Amino acid sequence: xxxxxxxxxxxxxxxxxxxxxxxxxxxxxxxxxxxxxxxxxxxxxxxxxxxxxxxxxxxxxxxxxxxxxxxxxxxxxxxxxxxxxxxxxxxxxxxxxxxxxxxxxxxxxxxxxxxxxxxxxxxxxxxxxxxxxxxxxxxxxxxxxxxxxxxxxxxxxxxxxxxxxxxxxxxxxxxxxxxxxxxxxxxxxxxxxxxxxxxxxxxxxxxxxxxxxxxxxxxxxxxxxxxxxxxxxxxxxxxxxxxxxxxxxxxxxxxxxxxxxxxxxxxxxxxxxxxxxxxxxxxxxxxxxxxxxxxxxxxxxxxxxxxxxxxxxxxxxxxxxxxxxxxxxxxxxxxxxxxxxxxxxxxxxxxxxxxxxxxxxxxxxxxxxxxxxxxxxxxxxxxxxxxxxxxxxxxxxxxxxxxxxxxxxxxxxxxxxxxxxxxxxxxxxxxxxxxxxxxxxxxxxxxxxxxxxxxxxxxxxxxxxxxxxxxxxxxxxxxxxxxxxxxxxxxxxxxxxxxxxxxxxxxxxxxxxxxxxxxxxxxxxxxxxxxxxxxxxxxxxxxxxxxxxxxxxxxxxxxxxxxxxxxxxxxxxxxxxxxxxxxxxxxxxxxxxxxxxxxxxxxxxxxxxxxxxxxxxxxxxxxxxxxxxxxxxxxxxxxxxxxxxxxxxxxxxxxxxxxxxxxxxxxxxxxxxxxxxxxxxxxxxxxxxxxxxxxxxxxxxxxxxxxxxxxxxxxxxxxxxxxxxxxxxxxxxxxxxxxxxxxxxxxxxxxxxxxxxxxxxxxxxxxxxxxxxxxxxxxxxxxxxxxxx
Amino acid sequence: xxxxxxxxxxxxxxxxxxxxxxxxxxxxxxxxxxxxxxxxxxxxxxxxxxxxxxxxxxxxxxxxxxxxxxxxxxxxxxxxxxxxxxxxxxxxxxxxxxxxxxxxxxxxxxxxxxxxxxxxxxxxxxxxxxxxxxxxxxxxxxxxxxxxxxxxxxxxxxxxxxxxxx
Numbered sequence: 001x002x003x004x005x006x007x008x009x010x011x012x013x014x015x016x017x018x019x020x021x022x023x024x025x026x027x028x029x030x031x032x033x034x035x036x037x038x039x040x041x042x043x044x045x046x047x048x049x050x051x052x053x054x055x056x057x058x059x060x061x062x063x064x065x066x067x068x069x070x071x072x073x074x075x076x077x078x079x080x081x082x083x084x085x086x087x088x089x090x091x092x093x094x095x096x097x098x099x100x101x102x103x104x105x106x107x108x109x110x111x112x113x114x115x116x117x118x119x120x121x122x123x124x125x126x127x128x129x130x131x132x133x134x135x136x137x138x139x140x141x142x143x144x145x146x147x148x149x150x151x152x153x154x155x156x157x158x159x160x161x162x163x164x165x166x167x168x169x170x171x172x173x174x175x176x177x178x179x180x181x182x183x184x185x186x187x188x189x190x191x192x193x194x195x196x197x198x199x200x201x202x203x204x205x206x207x208x209x210x211x212x213x214x215x216x217x218x219x220x221x222x223x224x225x226x227x228x229x230x231x232x233x234x235x236x237x238x239x240x241x242x243x244x245x246x247x248x249x250x251x252x253x254x255x256x257x258x259x260x261x262x263x264x265x266x267x268x269x270x271x272x273x274x275x276x277x278x279x280x281x282x283x284x285x286x287x288x289x290x291x292x293x294x295x296x297x298x299x300x301x302x303x304x305x306x307x308x309x310x311x312x313x314x315x316x317x318x319x320x321x322x323x324x325x326x327x328x329x330x331x332x333x334x335x336x337x338x339x340x341x342x343x344x345x346x347x348x349x350x351x352x353x354x355x356x357x358x359x360x361x362x363x364x365x366x367x368x369x370x371x372x373x374x375x376x377x378x379x380x381x382x383x384x385x386x387x388x389x390x391x392x393x394x395x396x397x398x399x400x401x402x403x404x405x406x407x408x409x410x411x412x413x414x415x416x417x418x419x420x421x422x423x424x425x426x427x428x429x430x431x432x433x434x435x436x437x438x439x440x441x442x443x444x445x446x447x448x449x450x451x452x453x454x455x456x457x458x459x460x461x462x463x464x465x466x467x468x469x470x471x472x473x474x475x476x477x478x479x480x481x482x483x484x485x486x487x488x489x490x491x492x493x494x495x496x497x498x499x500x501x502x503x504x505x506x507x508x509x510x511x512x513x514x515x516x517x518x519x520x521x522x523x524x525x526x527x528x529x530x531x532x533x534x535x536x537x538x539x540x541x542x543x544x545x546x547x548x549x550x551x552x553x554x555x556x557x558x559x560x561x562x563x564x565x566x567x568x569x570x571x572x573x574x575x576x577x578x579x580x581x582x583x584x585x586x587x588x589x590x591x592x593x594x595x596x597x598x599x600x601x602x603x604x605x606x607x608x609x610x611x612x613x614x615x616x617x618x619x620x621x622x623x624x625x626x627x628x629x630x631x632x633x634x635x636x637x638x639x640x641x642x643x644x645x646x647x648x649x650x651x652x653x654x655x656x657x658x659x660x661x662x663x664x665x666x667x668x669x670x671x672x673x674x675x676x677x678x679x680x681x682x683x684x685x686x687x688x689x690x691x692x693x694x695x696x697x698x699x700x701x702x703x704x705x706x707x708x709x710x711x712x713x714x715x716x717x718x719x720x721x722x723x724x725x726x727x728x729x730x731x732x733x734x735x736x737x738x739x740x741x742x743x744x745x746x747x748x749x750x751x752x753x754x755x756x757x758x759x760x761x762x763x764x765x766x767x768x769x770x771x772x773x774x775x776x777x778x779x780x781x782x783x784x785x786x787x788x789x
Numbered sequence: 790x791x792x793x794x795x796x797x798x799x800x801x802x803x804x805x806x807x808x809x810x811x812x813x814x815x816x817x818x819x820x821x822x823x824x825x826x827x828x829x830x831x832x833x834x835x836x837x838x839x840x841x842x843x844x845x846x847x848x849x850x851x852x853x854x855x856x857x858x859x860x861x862x863x864x865x866x867x868x869x870x871x872x873x874x875x876x877x878x879x880x881x882x883x884x885x886x887x888x889x890x891x892x893x894x895x896x897x898x899x900x901x902x903x904x905x906x907x908x909x910x911x912x913x914x915x916x917x918x919x920x921x922x923x924x925x926x927x928x929x930x931x932x933x934x935x936x937x938x939x940x941x942x943x944x945x946x947x948x949x950x951x952x953x954x955x
Binding site: 015016018019020021022023024025026027029031032034114116191192193194242243244245247276277499500501502666667669670673674675676677678700701702706708709710712714715 | 809811812816819820823825826827828829830831832833835836838865866867870878879882883884886888889890891892893894895898914916917918920921922923924925926927928929930931932933934
């Protein structure tokens, strides 16, 4: 291959191409764009969780600065409809005109030269709402007497699912140990450092709508705008400039974005809306809020026999585009079995509608909850049978000789050694020394514990898998146009979007590997629907496998075009040509890519008779199997907890991971640590509680705690490498994984630390208040037992 | 609308402006002077993305009013293109993967430079605390901490480190 040994190929820790602009403060985020005649938009939002709009009084003189639902022409409400059986659909209006269903729902747009003035206008509007009883609790929401959010539904339920495989009654009968638990993951937000953002204007020369949008999926946004506006898709261009973090929450098309785009097209006035932090907490998607009731059956040795689980998801008020709240429940049910051999499994669940912000995908989607459910339960089984939890884990895992292994929930685990990842993790945190330290006790009175959590993550799944999820858009492929220029430099135009993942670098590494074009002469262009072929975007841990595959394929197509030209110039046969170091080499000599490019574009008399001019190819790529390739990992946490205050400190944290072939180890490790940091936020800090009237109680960074540098310990990382058999180079996706295990690993470490008290943490985030409450509850159980004896 | 005339020095240049008393310094720099390296992440003084220097001290641009900068010196990341310490930091951030999406990066760099120049941290734990007012959602801080430590070492090891001006 062309790039071997250069230091810029596959497997090399290449420094990122995208760093320079950011390090000089020259990144180009949507708020940094400058365009003449721009007006800023502020949204008037509902301050009420559930109510009927009686009147919207706009002060005299401001009417032309205020846009209400009835003022928008040729723009349709969002209607996310999935193929999931029994799915209840409801329109999500761009601007509410009748009912409001959550605090923060957009009601009016206010336009002014500056955001401050636009907010002044919003403040001057008198919004009269007749308040209705708010539905805030997901369990109460589905009771027959609950007020309905969407009239005509009958019940506040988006969808229900049931699954059963194997003989659960036999498992129940054979069980020596039965564990019953309730686990709750509370509601949180994604909190990209840059909020959502959109700038839309009409380009009169091209007669098209240009939309700059902080999104993970510009082509899907273009598709969505054509769907929701009276505009042909060829007259819409969507550009994602620099995007300041996404984590899933920018993988959605929101009412604000369609409304701004629609109005810009309607009034032919450049408009911009930049989400502020409070709006982010109010009206960007929330995530994670799920409740698991689980019963697990095991033998006296700790062998898992069966699992029976009920999953409830609190989806908030509306379904967002494209997937709404559809994926959480299905993925939770699919992923509870995790990396374990399980012969009997029953799962049922429903997704409730409540008067809260809509939920959507956030790094890990459903799997942090599923992992919490099974991994906390495995620990309880181990404790019940008196064994080390990590050993019980290893014995229950799918073994390498069983691979490929089809799980009960029809996931095809492709390869790897799951138990080995546990063993290495146990070594990294040195379980024996933790046990010794526990026996000795801490001088400061704190309690020490070690906990594990493993997962297996489906990544880069293709068409068939997405169809089973019932989603309306099937992101089963990626695309790339590869263009060798007339001077021998290379452009890669790709349909994904990179917002921190470093794909401008790693995709160039792939092309360099294939073609030997010098790394610094390769540029990757992404995020612009007018430049690249259609692609789905960056989400679901898919871009390196999918877009990397498309780049590999396009590069090889280009190589196949380059070889005959080089052969003509070097007077040899095409198969005698090798490509490396920016040149084509034949038996008798070499010709550099600049000469080949010159011939292909501007001196075509040098081309072979049957060769077409230009060197510009487009490829699409799907992995050879569409069930995905499975990255797996075990996390181990060592914590110290103060039983007097409930505060938790992470003393040690290790991640052992197998994502197959690694393209850039520096970037992979960065993704792992970044994911773990978000998982630690999930585990210990982040939560948006709601009061009984549906008011969110954390809408600033003062009440919503994000982990800062002191909260994230150094993370030990060990890699295993089992290349995937069905992807280019053996790559597996891995972007989300880091965020999956920390809540479970830390909860298990707390369980271990508090073993003598009998306290368990079964709810995230594990705040000092909840830790203390768990200790007190355990104490009162002990007292009650003693009193009874 | 009430406006106030202010005179200040921004990135070494004298600037006169008419601003609303309520306008933040960060908004004035971004909208009035097109200096967009100062990012706004929360606009209530918590995340640190808008960190800039006021008379050489790091402050939050989002909760500092433009009128409060009257007669003072303001420096944003744009002032540090040629700064030797900032260039060490840039190199270290790139080598140690101290940035992913890049949004928190300008604030991180200005705070990191101040931490090194003031020589106020002696341990990794102190460095973490010194950086605790700057939130990064992507990196988990590992690369940032390594980068600052590496840049600090390089800075202290430079020729004439003991006597050279900042």
